[in-house]
Amino acid sequence: MSGIGAAPPVLLVRHAGVAEIVLNRPARRNAIDGALARALADAIDTVNADAATHAVLLRGADGAFCSGLDLKALQAEADGMAGFARAWERVHLGLLQSRKAWIVALERHAVNGGAALALAGDLLVCGAGAFLQIGEIRIGMAAPRNLAWLALRHSEAVAARLCLLGERVPAAELLRLGIATEVTGDAQVLDRARAMAAAIAGFPAGAVAAIKGGMRAASTRMALPSWLDACRDIHD
Numbered sequence: 001m002s003g004i005g006a007a008p009p010v011l012l013v014r015h016a017g018v019a020e021i022v023l024n025r026p027a028r029r030n031a032i033d034g035a036l037a038r039a040l041a042d043a044i045d046t047v048n049a050d051a052a053t054h055a056v057l058l059r060g061a062d063g064a065f066c067s068g069l070d071l072k073a074l075q076a077e078a079d080g081m082a083g084f085a086r087a088w089e090r091v092h093l094g095l096l097q098s099r100k101a102w103i104v105a106l107e108r109h110a111v112n113g114g115a116a117l118a119l120a121g122d123l124l125v126c127g128a129g130a131f132l133q134i135g136e137i138r139i140g141m142a143a144p145r146n147l148a149w150l151a152l153r154h155s156e157a158v159a160a161r162l163c164l165l166g167e168r169v170p171a172a173e174l175l176r177l178g179i180a181t182e183v184t185g186d187a188q189v190l191d192r193a194r195a196m197a198a199a200i201a202g203f204p205a206g207a208v209a210a211i212k213g214g215m216r217a218a219s220t221r222m223a224l225p226s227w228l229d230a231c232r233d234i235h236d
Contacts, residue, residue, distance in 0.1 A: 009025055009040075011024050017052060017202070018058075021056060022060065023040070023061060024067070029060075030066045031067045031073075032069050040202055047100060054074060054205070055102075056098075057201040058105070065110045065118060066113070066117060068113045101197075102123070103197050103200075104121030104125070105124065107190075109133070119153075124174070125183075126189070128184065131161070132174055134162045138161065146162070148228055152219050158178070
């Protein structure tokens with residue numbers, strides 16, 4: 001249970017057309033619990049509704065992106081995984097519906113649920129020493145959100161490389177596969193991601209939303225909530 005005066009699990013700062021969303025559980029390597037999922041969904045709704053925001057930078061606190069789901073914390077919550085699932089659906093539907101440009105700063109690692117957030121970015125800046133891992137197969141779980149984002153932008157071969165082996169995939173390989181937009185020095189990730197966000201925010205008003213909306217319509221060719229449903233395992 002969070003104590004009085006505990007730091008919020010997600011930070012949101014807005015300036016000059018850019019919103020910066022920070023996953024803020026550094027003591028747990030920014031692992032996702034119910035409170036973080038709910039706060040992230042709220043932050044996404046807030047920036048999506050803000051006409052003055054054109055680009056969003058998503059990052060983790062203290063030099064790491066996200067270590068995945070905090071299963072121990074989720075299991076201890078009153079509504080457990082069911083409550084988390086509702087919040088997590090809001091997160092990914094909000095990202096899917098967004099007409100903002102999303103830039104992800106991948107520092108150190110993006111694992112499982114954290115990998116899904118990294119893959120949701122339109123542009124992904126990775127530190128040279130960073131890795132992404134979709135490891136659900138190793139613990140007998142599906143990875144529907146990771147699959148939804150991979151299917152949106154990449155081939156089945158790329159999805160197989162990331163999801164069927166469950167390995168850590170280093171930044172250089174992410175760039176080769178077309179997952180990463182750019183790889184930079186570990187100390188320069190945030191500066192580069194912020195520069196990208198600022199550049200996009202400086203373009204003519206409406207252009208980002210129009211292009212992003214066209215990209216998403218061309219990629220999904222179906223109602224956006226149906227896209228998430230299509231990527232679930234529905235086998236009996």
